[in-house]
Amino acid sequence: MEGDGSDAPVTIKNIERELICPACKELFTHPLILPCQHNICHKCVKELLLTLDDSFNDVGSDNSNQSSPRLWVTSPSLDKIDRINRPGWKRNSLTPKTTTFPCPGCEHDVDLGERGINGLFRNFTLETIVERYRQAARAATAIMCDLCKPPPQESTKSCMDCSASYCNECFKIYHPWGTIKAQHEYVGPTTNFRPKILMCPEHETERINMYCELCRRPVCHLCKLGGNHSNHRVTTMSSAYKTLKEKLSKDIDYLIGKESQVKSQISELNLLMKETECNGERAKEDAITHFEKLFEILEERKSCVLKAIDASKKLRLDKFQTQMEEYQGLLENNGLVGYAQEVLKETDQSCFVQTAKQLHLRIQKATESLKSFRPAAQTSFEDYVINTSKQTELLGELSFFSNGIDVPEINEEQSKVYNNALINWHHPEKDTADSYVLEYRKINRDEEMLSWNEIEVCGTSKVISELESNCNYAFRVRAYKGSICSPCSRELVLRTPPAPVFNFLFDEKCGYNNEHLLLNLKRDRVESRAGFNLLLAAERIQVGYYTSLDYIIGDVGITKGKHFWAFRVEPYSYLVKAGVASSDKLQEWLRSPRDAGSPRYEQDSGHDSGSEDACFDSSQRFTLVTIGMKKFFIPKSPTFNEAENRVLPMPTSIGVFLDYDKGRVSFYDMDHMKCLYERQVDCSSTMYPAFALMGSGGIQLEEPITSKYLEYHEDV
Numbered sequence: 088m089e090g091d092g093s094d095a096p097v098t099i100k101n102i103e104r105e106l107i108c109p110a111c112k113e114l115f116t117h118p119l120i121l122p123c124q125h126n127i128c129h130k131c132v133k134e135l136l137l138t139l140d141d142s143f144n145d146v147g148s149d150n151s152n153q154s155s156p157r158l159w160v161t162s163p164s165l166d167k168i169d170r171i172n173r174p175g176w177k178r179n180s181l182t183p184k185t186t187t188f189p190c191p192g193c194e195h196d197v198d199l200g201e202r203g204i205n206g207l208f209r210n211f212t213l214e215t216i217v218e219r220y221r222q223a224a225r226a227a228t229a230i231m232c233d234l235c236k237p238p239p240q241e242s243t244k245s246c247m248d249c250s251a252s253y254c255n256e257c258f259k260i261y262h263p264w265g266t267i268k269a270q271h272e273y274v275g276p277t278t279n280f281r282p283k284i285l286m287c288p289e290h291e292t293e294r295i296n297m298y299c300e301l302c303r304r305p306v307c308h309l310c311k312l313g314g315n316h317s318n319h320r321v322t323t324m325s326s327a328y329k330t331l332k333e334k335l336s337k338d339i340d341y342l343i344g345k346e347s348q349v350k351s352q353i354s355e356l357n358l359l360m361k362e363t364e365c366n367g368e369r370a371k372e373d374a375i376t377h378f379e380k381l382f383e384i385l386e387e388r389k390s391c392v393l394k395a396i397d398a399s400k401k402l403r404l405d406k407f408q409t410q411m412e413e414y415q416g417l418l419e420n421n422g423l424v425g426y427a428q429e430v431l432k433e434t435d436q437s438c439f440v441q442t443a444k445q446l447h448l449r450i451q452k453a454t455e456s457l458k459s460f461r462p463a464a465q466t467s468f469e470d471y472v473i474n475t476s477k478q479t480e481l482l483g484e485l486s487f488f489s490n491g492i493d494v495p496e497i498n499e500e501q502s503k504v505y506n507n508a509l510i511n512w513h514h515p516e517k518d519t520a521d522s523y524v525l526e527y528r529k530i531n532r533d534e535e536m537l538s539w540n541e542i543e544v545c546g547t548s549k550v551i552s553e554l555e556s557n558c559n560y561a562f563r564v565r566a567y568k569g570s571i572c573s574p575c576s577r578e579l580v581l582r583t584p585p586a587p588v589f590n591f592l593f594d595e596k597c598g599y600n601n602e603h604l605l606l607n608l609k610r611d612r613v614e615s616r617a618g619f620n621l622l623l624a625a626e627r628i629q630v631g632y633y634t635s636l637d638y639i640i641g642d643v644g645i646t647k648g649k650h651f652w653a654f655r656v657e658p659y660s661y662l663v664k665a666g667v668a669s670s671d672k673l674q675e676w677l678r679s680p681r682d683a684g685s686p687r688y689e690q691d692s693g694h695d696s697g698s699e700d701a702c703f704d705s706s707q708r709f710t711l712v713t714i715g716m717k718k719f720f721i722p723k724s725p726t727f728n729e730a731e732n733r734v735l736p737m738p739t740s741i742g743v744f745l746d747y748d749k750g751r752v753s754f755y756d757m758d759h760m761k762c763l764y765e766r767q768v769d770c771s772s773t774m775y776p777a778f779a780l781m782g783s784g785g786i787q788l789e790e791p792i793t794s795k796y797l798e799y800h801e802d803v
Contacts, residue, residue: 102220106213106217108127108191109190109191110131110191113128114217114220115128115214115217117129117209118209118214118217119132119209120208120210121190122199123190123192123193123195125192126210126213127191129209132188132204135191136188136204186199186200186201187199195553202288206288207288208305211285214279215279218278229241229242230245230252230277230278233251233252234257234260235254240256240257242254243258243276244258244273244275244276245274245275245278246271246273247272248272249268250280252276252277258273287305287309287310289309289310289314290307290310293307293309294307295307295324296323296324297322297323297324299319299321301316302319317644318643395471396471399468399471403465403466404464410463423449423453426446430442492566492568492571493514493566493573494576495512495514495547495564495565495573495576496514496576497510497511497562497564497577497579501548502562502581503789504560504582504583504584505651505653505791506554506584506791507550507553508551508562508583509549510525510527510549510562511547511548512547512548513547514547514566520568520573521568522544522566523547523565523566523567524541524544525542525544525551525562526539526564527539527551527560528540528561529555529558529560530560530561544564554583556651557582557584558582559583560581560582561580562578562579563575563579564576582760584760585649586648586651587649587651588651588792589643589645589650589745589776591643591652591788592609592788593606593610593611593612593639593640593641594639595642597642597673598638598639599639603615603616603635603780604637604780606639610642611787611790612786612788613639613778613785614657614786615660615780615782615783615784635781636664636779637779637780637781638676638779639779640668640775640777640778641775641776643775644670644773644775645774649744649748650744650745651742651743652788652789653740653743653788653791653792654740654778654786654787654788654789655739655741656715656737656741656784656786657786657787658737659783660715660780660782660785661716661781662713663714663778663780664713664714665712665741665777666711666712666752666776667743667745667752667768668709668774668775668777669708669769669771669775670774670775671772673777708768708769708772709768710722710752712764714741715784717737718735718736718737719734719735719736719737719741720733720734720735721734721735721763721764724766735763738756739757740757741754741755741756742756742757743755743776745768745770748770750767750768750769752766753765757789
């Protein structure tokens with residue numbers, strides 16, 4: 088025991104950063120578990136929600152939709168927070184109205200739902216660890232007895248039932264032998280008193296005794312019987328405890344066994360950090376050298392250009408100067424005119440004629456220049472304007488580009504988007520790239536482009552999480568070789584579904600006919616085995632119209648909200664029906680025996696004999712579309728009445744969008760996220776994804792629809 092006690096403080100001290108609240112940056116106080124599995128103090132949640140309430144009220148209702156919940160604003164007054172956390176405080180006008188806020192740990196939006204904070208579990212395990220840390224940190228500070236008269240004595244034990252600490256004398260007084268209190272559970276001195284039994288936050292009087300595999304949270308039996316988990320798979324708490332504890336123990340043992348390897352990798356990371364720093368400085372020096380060479384070239388070209396301009400300017404000015412001097416000579420008593428006036432004073436005829444003849448020619452020439460004035464040079468320097476548009480564009484694209492790295496291309500067929508986006512790309516010279524950078528951004532409705540988000544990837548595919556529903560996203564990728572990168576690939580624009588993905592598998596119990604249908608082990612693919620069984624019943628079949636439909640449904644029902652799922656129909660399929668159906672309608676369909684001669688298959692029985700095609704009933708409790716022979720058939724309605732308008736090419740993947748609250752179902756072409764058909768449906772009861780097959784055929788649920796289930800079973 089002493090050895091355990093001596094090691095505990097060291098262990099607790101080393102995990103300090105795991106005990107810090109991401110909101111207040113202090114040790115957790117009454118930590119709550121958020122839906123994203125991060126922890127936060129109870130007081131911090133209150134403060135965040137009230138902060139958002141205050142910010143929305145300040146901005147006003149007109150601007151509240153435009154404000155971002157991620158903007159941190161001034162916290163509410165301490166007086167308001169103190170009143171909220173005061174013992175005996177009840178819900179009133181100070182209760183936060185906002186139920187959605189960004190998690191301080193992962194920054195993803197967290198929706199607390201109708202119950203708000205009351206729907207969150209208190210993390211007693213983390214609270215106990217924090218208390219042990221506090222005790223280790225204040226080992227010199229003793230916990231005093233709560234019942235002693237002043238001055239109180241140091242406590243020796245704490246009663247978990249009484250939630251109080253006692254010295255030896257007080258404990259004997261308040262827990263006398265032979266009474267019920269003598270049977271109370273006591274531990275060493277502590278200030279952390281937690282309840283013995285974990286109660287359900289939705290049904291406050293019920294104990295937690297089951298574990299929901301889908302939601303991955305503890306629930307009570309009322310949650311399973313008629314609550315939000317009624318259609319979910321649950322397991323016993325002991326089974327979940329055993330499974331998760333064994334898995335966690337194995338993982339911890341593995342990490343402890345790899346301690347030397349971890350230390351070695353830490354040393355390697357330190358060396359890599361130093362190498363990265365050196366290489367970064369070297370890369371900066373190389374970049375500076377290249378830019379200095381460019382500067383030298385620019386300076387040289389600048390000097391040559393300026394010299395040429397100066398030479399041209401000097402030549403032109405010289406010509407203008409000469410021309411100006413000639414014209415100045417034409418002025419009276421100046422230059423040529425003054426000389427001519429002096430010649431006119433000559434009285435000797437022979438001398439005058441000898442001089443005047445040549446002078447007359449000059450005067451005539453000057454007179455002609457006056458009549459047709461022309462500057463001796465051009466004043467414009469249009470021929471000396473530098474065109475740098477091409478060079479400017481090249482310099483603007485200056486980067487670590489290299490002709491040695493080809494541009495990667497995104498594979499549109501293998502890239503899909505749901506709540507998350509799976510982006511695949513290929514590179515002509517895959518081995519030459521060290522890594523890739525995948526960029527993505529949201530495109531607003533007005534085509535406004537937001538800034539690019541970057542993710543470094545080592546392979547040629549990446550999953551991007553937490554995309555918004557019903558939005559367009561642009562994706563592009565570039566390759567890196569050392570510090571040199573390729574140009575970006577062509578952008579791929581994908582649209583997310585109109586609602587979050589609804590996770591389910593095919594139900595192997597309700598209505599499943601294993602004689603006609605073949606369900607794989609993962610329960611995400613079903614095939615119709617038409618043939619031998621149909622031949623055995625051939626004597627009861629008079630006409631082909633009476634061939635039966637075999638139904639299969641999803642194992643999870645829908646009782647509220649918006650949901651989206653997708654599936655593929657095999658091209659060889661003869662006839663497949665898909666859509667939604669209510670629980671009571673399914674019971675009606677599946678009540679009769681599965682027999683080709685049963686009345687349920689007669690033309691006038693009213694059971695799926697084209698009832699969705701024969702009329703348009705806005706209050707019907709199901710909607711199914713027909714897919715087969717590589718065609719998509721839209722049910723007959725006032726809008727789609729002509730046969731040629733009701734037959735479309737079969738999409739590679741088909742999506743179904745159910746808005747339970749508005750009672751509307753839509754069918755989508757997943758290749759283009761285009762709505763092919765929509766109509767009203769009666770959602771007064773639980774709705775299920777429904778499928779039916781006739782003849783040879785196959786249906787495959789898309790991987791994102793089943794991943795949540797399969798991920799849990801793989802973890803277990």
